[in-house]
Amino acid sequence: MIGSVFVEILKTTWKQMVYWGVGLSAMGLLVVIMVPLFDMQAMGKLLESFPPMILAMIGVGQDLEVFASNEGFVAIGFFGKSALIFAVYPVVMGMRITANEEDSGTMDVLLSLPVERARVIIEKFLAYAVSCAGVVILIYLGLHLGVILGGVELDVLRLAEVTFYLIPLLVFIMAATMLIAVFARRRTVALGVVTAFVIVSYMLQTIGTAAEGTVAESVGAVSFLTYYNAGDILAQGFIWPHIAGFVILSGIMLLASLYRYERRDIGI
Amino acid sequence: MASDSVINIRGLSKTYGSGKKQTLALNRLDLSVAQGEIFGYLGPNGAGKTTTIRLLLDLIRPSAGSATIFGLDIRADSVEIHRRIGFFPAELSLWEGRTGDQIINYVASVRGDTKGIVKHADELAERLDLDTSKKVRDLSSGNKRKLGLVIAMMHSPELLILDEPTGGLDPLVQQTFHEMMDEYRAKGKTVFLSSHVLSEVQAICDRVGILRDGELKAVESVEKITNVEFQWVDVVFRDAVPAGLQQQLERLPAVTNVSTNGTRVRMRMVGDFDPLLRVISGGYVETLHIEEPSLEEIFLAFYSGDKEKTE
Numbered sequence: 084m085i086g087s088v089f090v091e092i093l094k095t096t097w098k099q100m101v102y103w104g105v106g107l108s109a110m111g112l113l114v115v116i117m118v119p120l121f122d123m124q125a126m127g128k129l130l131e132s133f134p135p136m137i138l139a140m141i142g143v144g145q146d147l148e149v150f151a152s153n154e155g156f157v158a159i160g161f162f163g164k165s166a167l168i169f170a171v172y173p174v175v176m177g178m179r180i181t182a183n184e185e186d187s188g189t190m191d192v193l194l195s196l197p198v199e200r201a202r203v204i205i206e207k208f209l210a211y212a213v214s215c216a217g218v219v220i221l222i223y224l225g226l227h228l229g230v231i232l233g234g235v236e237l238d239v240l241r242l243a244e245v246t247f248y249l250i251p252l253l254v255f256i257m258a259a260t261m262l263i264a265v266f267a268r269r270r271t272v273a274l275g276v277v278t279a280f281v282i283v284s285y286m287l288q289t290i291g292t293a294a295e296g297t298v299a300e301s302v303g304a305v306s307f308l309t310y311y312n313a314g315d316i317l318a319q320g321f322i323w324p325h326i327a328g329f330v331i332l333s334g335i336m337l338l339a340s341l342y343r344y345e346r347r348d349i350g351i
Numbered sequence: 352m353a354s355d356s357v358i359n360i361r362g363l364s365k366t367y368g369s370g371k372k373q374t375l376a377l378n379r380l381d382l383s384v385a386q387g388e389i390f391g392y393l394g395p396n397g398a399g400k401t402t403t404i405r406l407l408l409d410l411i412r413p414s415a416g417s418a419t420i421f422g423l424d425i426r427a428d429s430v431e432i433h434r435r436i437g438f439f440p441a442e443l444s445l446w447e448g449r450t451g452d453q454i455i456n457y458v459a460s461v462r463g464d465t466k467g468i469v470k471h472a473d474e475l476a477e478r479l480d481l482d483t484s485k486k487v488r489d490l491s492s493g494n495k496r497k498l499g500l501v502i503a504m505m506h507s508p509e510l511l512i513l514d515e516p517t518g519g520l521d522p523l524v525q526q527t528f529h530e531m532m533d534e535y536r537a538k539g540k541t542v543f544l545s546s547h548v549l550s551e552v553q554a555i556c557d558r559v560g561i562l563r564d565g566e567l568k569a570v571e572s573v574e575k576i577t578n579v580e581f582q583w584v585d586v587v588f589r590d591a592v593p594a595g596l597q598q599q600l601e602r603l604p605a606v607t608n609v610s611t612n613g614t615r616v617r618m619r620m621v622g623d624f625d626p627l628l629r630v631i632s633g634g635y636v637e638t639l640h641i642e643e644p645s646l647e648e649i650f651l652a653f654y655s656g657d658k659e660k661t662e
Contacts, residue, residue: 087460095448190446192502195408195438196461197430346413351367 088203092210096176097217103172103288104218107165108225114160116227118153127151139292149318153237154245156225158313162245166308171220173253176211177260178274180204181340185350186270201341205234207246208261208337215253222246245316251329252311256281258336261305265340270349284308315341356383357510358390358407362416365402373650378565379416384543389536391556391573392545395512399565400545401441404514404525407543408438420510434462437503441514441545443496451476451483451490451498472505478531479524492519503637511535511542517551529555532631549649576649581621585640586631588614592635600630 090117130138130150149155181204184190193203209308230237257281264273284306291303292312311327364505377399390632394400407418409429418425420432444633445454455476459468465505476483481497490498498521503511532555535542546552552559553573559572559584569576592611600618603626608619614637620627 084460084463084465087463088456090460091457095446095454105427175369188442189446191405191408192438192443192445192458193461194410195433195436195440196458197434197463198461199430231495233553346412349405351411 086206087286088206092207092255093213096210096214097180099175100217100219103224104221105301106229107168107218108222110159110165110168110225111157111222112225112229112232114157115226115235116233116237117160118156119233120155123151123153123156126156135295136289136293139289149314150342152317153235154241154317155314156240157237158245158317159309160228162313166311167281169249169253170256173211173215173255173257174260174274174277176214177257177277178264178270180207180211180257182264182267182273183272185268188350190349191293200344204261204341204344206274206339208258212254213259215257216250219246219249219253223250237293241317241339243319244320245313246314246324248321249300250334251326252307255307255329255333258333258340262336262340265343265347268347275283355386357386357388357414358382358418358420358543360403360407360416360418363403363406363413363418364415365399365406366413376565380567382560382567383569384541387539389542389544389556391552391559392543392562393547393549393552394545394562395547396614398562398579400547400562401514402514402565404438404440404543407434407512409435409507419588428546435508436512437506437508439499439503439511441445443499445487445495445498445502446587447488448486450582451481451487451501453492453497455505455581456616457500459505460505461575464506465611468506471507472501474594475501475504478556478576479527486612493524495518495522495596497524504531511540511544513542515546516544517546517548518577518620525551538634550643551563581619583612583642583644584618584627585638585642586616586618586636587638587640589637591613594631596630603630605640614624 112259126317127148127150150159181190184193194200218245226242226246228241230234230239230242260277262271263276265281267273267276287306288303288308291300291306291309294300294302307329310322310328315322356481360382363377363380364375367374367376380399380403385550390441392400392403395585402411404572406421407425409425409432412426425432434448446457449457455472459465459472460466466553473483476497479497479500481494483498484502485494487495487498496516500516518530520528532542536557542555544552544556556573556584559573559576560572561568561576574623582602591614596612596616597609600606600616606618606620606627608615608617616631618627620641
């Protein structure tokens with residue numbers, strides 16, 4: 084029956100989604116509640132005194148005015164600082180699409196049923212994408228709760244934009260993980276390659292941000308994290324070409340995974 | 352055979368790895384299994400049994416050759432084939448965090464006929480004395496295998512493909528399993544059962560294929576294979592082995608490979624026991640142990656001339 088794998092994945096994943104979502108939203112809530120404790124003008128001056136590399140490492144670009152605001156404080160304190168933490172959840176979910184089930188042997192049982200390999204991958208991909216979206220929704224609820232509880236003056240629409248922009252980013256990371264796992268076959272190898280991919284991307288983004296206006300800036304353009312910049316989103320709202328880029332690349336990686344998985348041995 | 356065969360394999364080969372690390376796991380296998388037959392697929396570990404089964408299920412792809420099940424190509428028509436077969440893997444792995452009931456419902460929903468399948472699954476679970484309300488991680492290995500059997504059989508498939516199904520099951524459940532296989536045969540359904548346990552194959556199979564080093568060495572009726580059967584006999588005397596006993600034993604036509612070690616005598620025995628009992632009665636026999644030959648020994652005996660000796 085179409086949708087049965089999708090429903091099963093949601094049934095088996097909702098608890099992890101809630102745990103991750105609640106944990107991350109608690110972090111966000113804490114950052115939002117702390118906003119009134121800081122003098123944002125003084126924060127702006129403090130940021131001006133930092134060298135570009137340090138600013139880049141905490142996720143701040145050249146647009147310091149944006150960051151010397153309540154929204155900017157949340158952008159630095161939560162979204163900028165947590166980029167690598169956000170990446171963990173979609174990596175875990177991406178590994179579950181094929182690698183974990185192949186490694187444990189349950190994929191043999193699943194694929195011995197009347198179901199195409201492509202259907203298994205598509206339904207699992209969609210279910211885990213929904214799960215990533217669920218985590219993001221919970222993060223937003225935590226931030227919004229912080230605004231209410233702390234009586235913080237924040238543009239909740241912009242806050243929502245920064246938060247929901249995470250969905251295409253997380254789906255992209257999940258798609259990249261799935262693709263690597265489909266090619267690498269071995270779970271441990273796939274996990275190692277994915278971890279290296281995320282960390283190298285983070286480093287390239289940091290270098291690119293620190294070297295804005297120089298030739299080295301182009302290095303950062305290679306990193307997918309460059310296209311999720313909380314400061315830029317706060318200043319400009321949704322950057323649709325970046326979102327489209329994440330969606331298109333995720334689609335391409337899904338198609339490449341389907342192509343490869345259809346043609347290779349399972350569990351070898 | 353081919354016209355009414357459920358499984359038809361022609362020149363199927365599988366090579367793993369590439370370059371110097373290449374391993375030939377299955378070499379040009381030709382095999383047919385008829386409808387209503389329980390076919391035993393015998394071979395020692397690493398012979399290529401699981402590779403054959405995984406090829407039939409389209410989990411791995413052949414390096415050469417082809418196969419059909421119900422006349423359908425195992426690659427092009429795998430979904431339709433899977434609708435009509437039940438599979439039990441040798442290294443059964445199920446979703447640890449789910450209960451038996453949840454897994455049964457999941458598998459039934461993928462199969463697309465939840466109501467009827469689940470009802471039959473409940474009947475099978477009851478027959479196998481399996482509590483399906485427990486999570487898989489809380490089940491013993493034997494109960495996990497029972498759940499695997501329920502999943503394989505719950506949709507009453509036309510063909511069951513079972514890879515070493517009874518390892519870890521207690522004797523009573525094994526007996527129930529054998530009865531289930533007899534019922535399958537009576538309904539005209541087909542079973543392809545891999546095993547390295549000769550007694551199991553003897554108990555339920557009609558024909559046996561012997562696989563060794565990736566090559567099918569023989570396909571025979573169970574009776575023919577078991578005609579070459581011999582036993583290893585261990586005799587332990589209370590005191591020392593009686594003088595001249597070894598020479599007396601070696602003179603017996605049914606006895607070979609005699610060796611002594613302290614108070615113990617070990618020999619390979621074919622045929623009637625009476626001549627042996629008369630010879631050893633000269634000493635005080637403390638224990639007499641008879642051991643079934645391994646599959647490999649049966650295989651070697653079958654092809655090294657012992658066949659003629661036993662007939």
